[in-house]
Amino acid sequence: xxxxxxxxxxxxxxxxxxxxxxxxxxxxxxxxxxxxxxxxxxxxxxxxxxxxxxxxxxxxxxxxxxxxxxxxxxxxxxxxxxxxxxxxxxxxxxxxxxxxxxxxxxxxxxxxxxxxxxxxxxxxxxxxxxxxxxxxxxxxxxxxxxxxxxxxxxxxxxxxxxxxxxxxxxxx
Amino acid sequence: xxxxxxxxxxxxxxxxxxxxxxxxxxxxxxxxxxxxxxxxxxxxxxxxxxxxxxxxxxxxxxxxxxxxxxxxxxxxxxxxxxxxxxxxxxxxxxxxxxxxxxxxxxxxxxxxxxxxxxxxxxxxxxxxxxxxxxxxxxxxxxxxxxxxxxxxxxxxxxxxxxxxxxxxxxxxxxxxxxxxxxxxxxxxxxxxxxxxx
Numbered sequence: 518x519x520x521x522x523x524x525x526x527x528x529x530x531x532x533x534x535x536x537x538x539x540x541x542x543x544x545x546x547x548x549x550x551x552x553x554x555x556x557x558x559x560x561x562x563x564x565x566x567x568x569x570x571x572x573x574x575x576x577x578x579x580x581x582x583x584x585x586x587x588x589x590x591x592x593x594x595x596x597x598x599x600x601x602x603x604x605x606x607x608x609x610x611x612x613x614x615x616x617x618x619x620x621x622x623x624x625x626x627x628x629x630x631x632x633x634x635x636x637x638x639x640x641x642x643x644x645x646x647x648x649x650x651x652x653x654x655x656x657x658x659x660x661x662x663x664x665x666x667x668x669x670x671x672x673x674x675x676x677x678x679x680x681x682x683x684x685x686x687x688x689x
Numbered sequence: 690x691x692x693x694x695x696x697x698x699x700x701x702x703x704x705x706x707x708x709x710x711x712x713x714x715x716x717x718x719x720x721x722x723x724x725x726x727x728x729x730x731x732x733x734x735x736x737x738x739x740x741x742x743x744x745x746x747x748x749x750x751x752x753x754x755x756x757x758x759x760x761x762x763x764x765x766x767x768x769x770x771x772x773x774x775x776x777x778x779x780x781x782x783x784x785x786x787x788x789x790x791x792x793x794x795x796x797x798x799x800x801x802x803x804x805x806x807x808x809x810x811x812x813x814x815x816x817x818x819x820x821x822x823x824x825x826x827x828x829x830x831x832x833x834x835x836x837x838x839x840x841x842x843x844x845x846x847x848x849x850x851x852x853x854x855x856x857x858x859x860x861x862x863x864x865x866x867x868x869x870x871x872x873x874x875x876x877x878x879x880x881x882x883x884x885x886x
Contacts, residue, residue: 525730528741529871531723532748538715539749540756545700545708547693548772550716552800553820560824577831595706597803599713604807606714607721616809619728619886630815633728636795637802637816640788641823644799646838647784648774651798652716654781656746658774660753662859664846665776672785673792680793681735687794688732689884 520612539660546592549657553644555597557581577645593653621688632687647672692766719749721804728796728805728812729886735793737881740874747867758860773845780838795819 525531542550561581565572572578608614620629644650647669649657655673658666681688694700700708723745724730733739760766792798795816797805802820805813827834849859 525724525741526722528723528744529748531719531741532745533752535716535719535723535745535749536752536756538712538719539753541715542712543753543757543771544692544760544766545694545712546705547696547770550712550800552798552803553824556799556817556820557824560821560828564825564828575828575831576835577828592705592709595709596713596716599710599715600717600720600800600803601713601807602710603714603717603719604721604726604804605717607718607804608726608808611722613721613726613808616811618811620812621729621886629812632794633796633812633816634819634822636791636793636797637819638823638826639791639819640795640797640799640816641791641820641825642827643784643787643789643791643823644820645784645824645827646780646787646834648777648781650788650800652800654774654784656750659750660757661768661771661773662754662848662856662863663773663776664843664848664851665774665781667848668776668778669781669785672782673789673798676786676789677792678735678789680790681732684793685736688729688796689736689738 520610522611522613522615524611536660539657543657543660548592549653549660550596551593551649551653551657552597552600553641553650554593554653555591556641557645558591558594621686623686623689629687632684691764692760693770696770697767716800717804717807719745720801721807725801726804726808726810726813727886728810729884731801732796733884736884737877738884740878743870743874747870751864751867754860754863758857773847776843776846777839778841778843780840783837791823 539550561578564578618626618629620626647654655666655670659670690699691697724741730739731742734742761768797813797816799820802813802816849856
């Protein structure tokens, strides 16, 4: 095994590992994995701190505000902290820790960052419509064969395939 | 021990957050070790030069699905107690399309961007910052989206019911389709010019 950052585990092994973690999550907690939900909890919590009345009057934030628990004490927030720790452990093990902007040689770092920001904003909006992202809606939904999981997965990958060719220059 | 363990009361609720953290570590490790901290590796699936996303994603889905069905069949887990994301037809499709657009521009999804942050990718940090802005925009404009967001609720509908299939038949076909895609991916990868990243 090389530690210069070029080594990745076999993708099928990675898939089985991820599948076992997802299965374990269902077996232990009765629900799937997620990612965008932690962002939602943080946004709800931040808005509620800065403008409590506004948050309580807004029909979306108020769905996730309850008197007995802070939205930050959400399961997914702890899970995402774990994701960052796990990613850091793997990055350390395989020698990938490095502060940098990764981009195609055809574009500048600045272009990459603008596209990344726009992509993040769109993903943030889309994940609210779909009630979850690639993890919480698509992957976790597929594991229990839910209609929402399969349909969201097809919509994400189908649309990403189409748009990636339109924005091909960003990548290759 | 019949699962799911926490809803069944086998493991007390107080352990919930510790378990969340530990499962998250496994999730993050599997993503990063597979290469999901690199947006250019992820995007390889759409251009055909690296199908890691297709392989990892579908292997994970069928592994977890098989485990859940097997445990349910053996009586070791009650599948009916699992949380199923409700299916709001138009909202799910439109949300998916918007996410796909974001995927093509950003090269990450939320989970993978967090592993990018973990190894120091500045583009992943900016992408994640965008997520917060996106959620904020959606929430502030919610009155505009409310109708669409709440329309066509089909609850925890299962795909095999909508297709009028037995669940085991659908599960089997999904596995066959996944294996077919793995072969197809290997074939395409050989034809497509390698991209250095």
